[in-house]
Amino acid sequence: MKKxxxxxxxxxxxxxxxxxxxxxxPIIRTVAMSFFKIEGVTDAVSKWQFxxxxxxxxxxxxxxxxxxxxxxxxxxxxxGIIVMGLALLxxxxxxxxIRFKSGFRAIIYMPNVVSAVALATMWLQYxxxxxxxxxxxxGDLLHWKWLSKFQWLDPSHLFLALLVAYCFGMVGYHMLIFxxxxxxxxxxxxxxxxxxxxxxxxxxxxxxxxxxxxVTKTNITMWSVSSxxxxxWSQLFSMVVSNTQTITPVVYMYQNIFGAGNSMTERNxxxxxxxxxxxSVCVVVIFIVCDKIFKDDDIEx
Amino acid sequence: MKKKILSVLxxxxxxxxxxxxxxxxxxxxxxxxxxxxxxxxxxxxxxxxxxxxxxxQATGDKIVxxxxxxxxxxxxxxxxxxxxxxxxxxGIEVDLQFKGxxxxxxxxxxxxxxxxxxxxxxxxIDRVNTTxxxxxxxxxxxxxxxxxxxxxxxxxMAACREVAGGTLKSIPxxxxxxxxxYNADIFEEAGVTAVPTTWDEFLDACQKIKDAxxxxxxxxxxxxxxxxxxxxxxxxxxxxxxxxxxxGDWDNEAVLKxxxxxxxxxxxxxxxxxxxxxxxxxxxxxxxxxxxxxxxxNGSWLPNEVxxxxxxxxxxxxxxxxxxxxxxxxxxxxxxxxxVFAINAKSEKAEQAFQLITYLTKGEAxxxxxxxxxxxxxxxxxxxxxxxxxxxxxxMDSLSTRYPWGAGAxxxxxxxxxxxxxxxxxxxxxxxxxGFVDALKAAGN
Numbered sequence: 001m002k003k004x005x006x007x008x009x010x011x012x013x014x015x016x017x018x019x020x021x022x023x024x025x026p027i028i029r030t031v032a033m034s035f036f037k038i039e040g041v042t043d044a045v046s047k048w049q050f051x052x053x054x055x056x057x058x059x060x061x062x063x064x065x066x067x068x069x070x071x072x073x074x075x076x077x078x079x080g081i082i083v084m085g086l087a088l089l090x091x092x093x094x095x096x097x098i099r100f101k102s103g104f105r106a107i108i109y110m111p112n113v114v115s116a117v118a119l120a121t122m123w124l125q126y127x128x129x130x131x132x133x134x135x136x137x138x139g140d141l142l143h144w145k146w147l148s149k150f151q152w153l154d155p156s157h158l159f160l161a162l163l164v165a166y167c168f169g170m171v172g173y174h175m176l177i178f179x180x181x182x183x184x185x186x187x188x189x190x191x192x193x194x195x196x197x198x199x200x201x202x203x204x205x206x207x208x209x210x211x212x213x214x215v216t217k218t219n220i221t222m223w224s225v226s227s228x229x230x231x232x233w234s235q236l237f238s239m240v241v242s243n244t245q246t247i248t249p250v251v252y253m254y255q256n257i258f259g260a261g262n263s264m265t266e267r268n269x270x271x272x273x274x275x276x277x278x279x280s281v282c283v284v285v286i287f288i289v290c291d292k293i294f295k296d297d298d299i300e301x
Numbered sequence: 302m303k304k305k306i307l308s309v310l311x312x313x314x315x316x317x318x319x320x321x322x323x324x325x326x327x328x329x330x331x332x333x334x335x336x337x338x339x340x341x342x343x344x345x346x347x348x349x350x351x352x353x354x355x356x357x358q359a360t361g362d363k364i365v366x367x368x369x370x371x372x373x374x375x376x377x378x379x380x381x382x383x384x385x386x387x388x389x390x391x392g393i394e395v396d397l398q399f400k401g402x403x404x405x406x407x408x409x410x411x412x413x414x415x416x417x418x419x420x421x422x423x424x425x426i427d428r429v430n431t432t433x434x435x436x437x438x439x440x441x442x443x444x445x446x447x448x449x450x451x452x453x454x455x456x457x458m459a460a461c462r463e464v465a466g467g468t469l470k471s472i473p474x475x476x477x478x479x480x481x482x483y484n485a486d487i488f489e490e491a492g493v494t495a496v497p498t499t500w501d502e503f504l505d506a507c508q509k510i511k512d513a514x515x516x517x518x519x520x521x522x523x524x525x526x527x528x529x530x531x532x533x534x535x536x537x538x539x540x541x542x543x544x545x546x547x548x549g550d551w552d553n554e555a556v557l558k559x560x561x562x563x564x565x566x567x568x569x570x571x572x573x574x575x576x577x578x579x580x581x582x583x584x585x586x587x588x589x590x591x592x593x594x595x596x597x598x599n600g601s602w603l604p605n606e607v608x609x610x611x612x613x614x615x616x617x618x619x620x621x622x623x624x625x626x627x628x629x630x631x632x633x634x635x636x637x638x639x640x641v642f643a644i645n646a647k648s649e650k651a652e653q654a655f656q657l658i659t660y661l662t663k664g665e666a667x668x669x670x671x672x673x674x675x676x677x678x679x680x681x682x683x684x685x686x687x688x689x690x691x692x693x694x695x696x697m698d699s700l701s702t703r704y705p706w707g708a709g710a711x712x713x714x715x716x717x718x719x720x721x722x723x724x725x726x727x728x729x730x731x732x733x734x735x736g737f738v739d740a741l742k743a744a745g746n
Contacts, residue, residue: 131575214514261706
């Protein structure tokens with residue numbers, strides 16, 4: 001086939017133009033905005049006031065923003081450990097040949113199908129209720145006073161409540177990814193291992209886990225991306241006004257762009273943009289670290 | 302060669318097609334399916350109900366009205382009905398688009414900046430006049446020409462002018478007032494014969510209610526900062542409170558005084574035992590509406606929100622936050638306001654839009670809205686308020702000083718969550734007055 005420059009340009013142009021408009025332009029504009037004071041998010045550039053690094057300095061000097069970063073880190077780390085641990089455990093159990101496999105899988109995946117609004121309302125107004133909640137009832141039943149008296153929703157424990165509720169909803173999704181990874185591994189390896197005398201746990205440790213490296217990386221990447229954009233659950237767990245236990249950087253960004261609660265507060269989309277830039281940097285750092293830890297699959301199977 | 306030209310042309314057409322496809326979505330502003338950041342008037346977290354948007358059609362000869370309500374809300378239903386009647390009566394067609402609170406809040410300004418054809422929109426009095434003030438048409442002349450004010454609520458019209466810097470840029474409807482709502486049956490049973498107007502009377506009432514076996518006061522995380530704002534504003538006035546909150550002047554003695562007053566309430570056991578765990582709407586639904594708690598500082602939308610739980614026989618009472626010793630403001634001051642209609646300064650159909658506003662805020666349409674949403678009527682000729690709100694009228698009529706939302710307590714977005722956290726602990730008794738002040742001071746560092 002003859003190489004034809006015009007054709008190459010013509011066929012590449014749509015993708016390149018779309019990429020530039022949808023990805024490159026917003027990135028450049030957001031980075032630029034973070035150095036300006038901008039009241040409305042769609043204000044004309046002529047209304048922007050250059051403020052240098054003032055937005056970043058203000059963010060680092062604002063306790064609430066630091067709290068929001070700490071919250072997101074806690075969600076990412078502790079939530080990540082809980083969700084990945086449970087997801088892997090369930091995936092291993094489900095793929096071990098138990099009965100009613102698809103039934104259990106459907107049950108564990110179910111929370112992903114239910115609207116987050118309904119789930120959060122169920123947790124907040126029922127499960128965690130100090131008057132008639134699920135945990136209170138269980139505590140009463142077992143005569144565990146510490147459990148029935150535990151105040152899930154007070155300012156000291158709200159984060160824990162949020163974490164439990166959020167992880168409950170996320171396990172199924174990551175479990176499916178793990179399960180598909182495990183099912184990809186050929187049965188002959190396990191058969192060979194069984195003949196060699198390896199038990200189930202040894203098989204999991206020396207066959208399943210190493211071959212799940214790529215899938216684990218995918219899962220951690222997905223988890224990091226969804227954690228960085230943590231917004232809906234935070235809002236649902238602190239209706240109308242945000243809360244120190246549940247605020248995340250994206251919520252903080254929203255408040256700076258659209259105002260907080262019902263009050264008329266100062267708006268500055270430049271700060272919102274700066275939050276976005278900082279979050280992107282965090283995500284990129286996580287990707288780089290992940291890449292270093294989970295080198296591309298060196299095992300072929 | 303011909304083939305080449307044809308291919309290039311086809312590719313260009315494809316690119317143009319894709320771009321045009323993306324571009325056209327600008328008119329369809331974000332549908333409102335985010336439940337968060339609701340205005341408090343909403344009864345329950347709206348379940349991702351897609352806003353019922355009219356298809357983006359050529360709206361050349363219609364008035365385009367972007368509404369803050371969700372299509373399923375009673376306010377939206379009343380407005381829809383009234384607009385049908387309006388069109389039948391006048392022949393003026395209206396393209397009514399329910400955007401929901403978040404839809405309006407996030408989407409209106411970008412849409413206006415992009416030149417979207419919107420003639421009319423509505424939202425809270427403060428947001429419309431301050432955040433979107435520069436997009437509004439001055440309505441003084443239209444109001445005068447139509448003799449609008451002869452049957453309008455004078456106090457609210459004055460409030461609209463005040464927030465717009467002295468001129469009329471919005472028309473109020475669905476007025477509301479933020480005050481103490483109480484269970485009149487509990488008051489009667491406890492022997493509280495008159496509503497408290499001073500702090501001492503308030504403490505006395507609390508004691509009697511507690512002795513009668515009820516929880517005197519409850520609240521939720523969503524509104525609890527207002528208790529702080531109201532008390533501070535009673536002591537030093539709202540503008541001074543706002544200054545304290547914005548500038549972090551936590552050494553101001555009013556902060557400690559307010560904290561001490563609430564420490565006393567907490568130590569005497571006047572708050573709900575679960576106040577620290579009350580995540581909206583737990584307090585209003587499971588305590589006030591269920592008849593175990595007596596008082597709740599909230600807006601006049603409360604009786605409507607809890608009417609299905611409280612039942613028809615619930616006797617509502619209302620009183621303005623009590624005056625405190627040596628304070629600047631008394632019971633004449635409170636947060637009151639309304640939703641307001643405003644017209645886009647670039648609208649070419651301002652007169653028809655004003656005609657629609659007049660239609661919706663007066664007479665039958667106003668009464669329908671008031672009845673369906675259990676709200677306060679805007680037309681002063683509609684003197685009969687919904688039965689659930691009959692006790693709110695004297696309070697509304699007695700007000701002369703207007704506080705903004707939360708009486709200034711939420712004026713600084715960087716501090717609101719910190720105030721809420723520590724004030725909640727103060728009310729729950731896990732923090733004392735000095736601890737509260739110290740926590741706020743520490744947050745400034």
